[in-house]
Amino acid sequence: MSDSNTTDFTNPSTFILLGIPGLERAHVWISIPFCTMYAIAILGNFTILLIVKRERSLHKPMYYFLCMLAITDLIMPMSILPKMLSIFWFNSREIDFSACFTQMYFINFFATMESGIFLAMAFDRYVAICHPLRHSTILTNCVVVKIGLALVLRGCLLILPYPLLANRWPYCKTNIIPHTYCKHISVVNLACADVHASSYYSLTVTFFAPGMDVFFIAVSYILILRAIFSLPTKKARLKTFGTCSSHLCAVFTSYIPVLFSSVMHRFDNTMPLYLLILMANMYLLVPSMIHPIIYGVRTKQIRDRLLSLFTPRRT
Structure with missing residues (x-):
């Protein structure tokens, strides 16, 4: 007699997301704060795009x-939020086999894009510093477009093997994913095969993309700090460093949650599963x-333009 907790299917047509x-x-x-966060993200990022579009001095x-970051921040949560809410509100847990791999691709693609x-x-x-x-001669509009296209191409090529490799494995243990979305490692762990190729490739991409990006960001700021400390006055140093503060804050708010979540997933077996899943959702939202x-708060040009939208003009 077969065990009732096992299944005898191979490559099911759907996965089951448990939430x-x-x-x-x-x-x-739980859906209320998630929806609130995304509503704020929509409002904030569309405001950034509108201000930059309308203000020629910001071109x-x-x-x-x-603007590239704002577009990424608008689209990436959409890769997980609709299905997550259907689980939370309607208990609709099934996700098509191909849709699961598509979701996996876009999550990792936009994460790689954001890092770039x-x-x-x-x-x-x-x-600039x-x-x-x-x-103005180094970073022309043409160069900016080429950088943007290079980031898109890099993301497409690096992440494409994720679903291609995952699609090769036979799934004959279970089709239940204890998560709110098709996280790469959660999916491949369901395969009844040696999935070292997927695991090693994932680690390689993590090192090559975000890892190398962080390294070169650190190198850039070492050179920037050296230039700042060579300025003659404290006021000039603070003003120059202030132009970098927004970028540094954004970098920390993106990389630290991802790093913390990854470390907890790999090395801390004592943390409850629901906390790991909550963290995995939070670092995307x-x-x-x-x-x-x-x-909006730390960039003077955007802050001033934003205030002018809500301040009545004097006649």
Whole structure:
């Protein structure tokens, strides 16, 4: 007699997403802050895009990269939120086999894109501070477009093997994914095969893309700090460093949650599963909400333009 807890299917047509195991009764309540965060993200990022589009003085490389970040922050949460809410509100847990791999692809693609945009913004700050007289000749509109296209191509090529490799494995153990979305490692762990190729490739991409991006961002800021400390007055140093503060805050709010979540997933077996899943959702949703707030508050040009939209003009 076969065990009732096992299945004898191979490559099912659907996966079952459980949502947040252990917090099923709180699913509706959990959806409220998630929806609120994305509503703020939509409002904030669309505001950034509108301000940069309407204000010609902001048609500069720094703000073009900021627009790329805003677009990424609008789209990336959409890769998980609709299905997550259907689980929370309607208990609709099934997701098509191909749809699961598509979701996996877009989550990782936009995460890689965002990391690359942060590197491009760091390069812009390096050129602006260390080579201010050459900034307009180095970072022309054409160069900015090429950088954007290179980031898209890099993301497409690096992430494409994720679903291609995952699609090769036979899934004959179970089709139940204890998560709110098709996280790469959660899916491949269901395969009844040696999935080292997927695991090793995932680690390689993590090192090559975000890892190398963080390294070059750090190098950029070492050179930037060296240039700042060579300035003659404290006021000049603070003013120059202030142009980098928004970017640094955005970098920290993106990389630290991802790093913390990854470490907990790999090395801490004592943390409850529902906390790991909540963190995995938060690092996709929170940065999208926080980034426009950071740039709206800390970037003078955007802050002034934003205030002018809500301040009545004197006649």
